[in-house]
Amino acid sequence: MPRESQFVADVGTGAASRPAEEGNWRSRLARTARRWIDTQQPPAVAEDSDVLDRIDWLRASPFVAMHLACFAVLWVGVSPVAIAVALALYAIRMFALTGFYHRYFSHRTFRTSRTVQFIFAVIGASCVQRGPLWWAAHHRNHHRHTETALDPHSPTVHGFLWSHVGWFLTPHGFRTDSGRVPDLAKYPELRWLDRYDTLIPVLLAVALYGFGALLKQIAPQLGTSGGQMLVWGFFVSTTVLFHATVTINSLAHRYGTRRFDTHDDSRNNFWLALITFGEGWHNNHHFFPGTVRQGFRWWEIDLTWYGLRLMSALGLVRDLKPIPEWVVAKVRG
Secondary structure (H helix, E strand, O other): OOHHHHHHHHHHHOHHHOOOOOOOHHHHHHHHHHHHHOOOOOOOOOOOOOOOOOOOOOOOHHHHHHHHHHHHHHHHOOOHHHHHHHHHHHHHHHHHHHHHHHHHHHOOOOEEOHHHHHHHHHHHHOOOOOOHHHHHHHHHHHHHOOOOOOOOOOHHHHOHHHHHHHHHHOHHHHOOOHHHOHHHHOOHHHHHHHHOOOHHHHHHHHHHHHHHHHHHHHOHHHOOOHHHHHHHHHHHHHHHHHHHHHHHHHHHHOOOEOOOOOOOOOOEOHHHHHHOOOOOEHHHHHHOOOOOOOOOOOOOOOHHHHHHHHHHHOOOEEOOOOOOHHHHHHHHO
């Protein structure tokens, strides 16, 4: 059965949530809860299990709950300050994902200090897209096996739904392939973030609730509250951030233009580039992933590139890898 068909079947029947190990549902829930907190807990299924590549709905339940929590806007209401915080957190965290999780951790297209590396690893971890080692390892595998059965999120091979939301909710998808990121695994602080990847999002959620409660006390005219700030600043902002990010897996391999004849279906898409701060120039990226810049022409808006140039001017990052002259010549030609 194709992955997309399996995704629909699993949603409809709950087949993938059948226990993969012996024991009653309470013991399974306890083991799953430990894996929510500590990703290095023993895997729930054996290496040869037939459910390794099927969605584990119990372990994925916090992801589902995050989406459902967005409906709480109907109860907490909305205010300009809540919208402003949601937008600011979207922008800051999108930059952390695109500039650091992707262009730095995954592709090493510039250098920075260990302090800046850790700060942006923490911000990236707050996006609820797992830890920096997990993210980089999966992305490196994507480039290595693009549009093949080993590419975990190819819409061409596995279908749109799987490439967008299914692939990382499986026992196989939960794992960090440390063998792909030995350059990152040497940092104990990054390994710690990767192991306890839920801690930072939880701290952010608590901080947002506290911030909203404080504003309600000291500035009631703003019309916000702890619950409102939590829902808009964390749940809504994070959910929108997630879906914007994964459009590069799903939509950027189906819709757009192809400047380069790469061995995959990557596309350049102006609109996706806007919402993902430059990641939508995906065909450019797949043709030459070794540059920090993904918008190869002056009019190809790449907000992450602009941000990294500013950080370079401030001395926070250095050695930004440029677009090679031979690539520039192909673009102009």
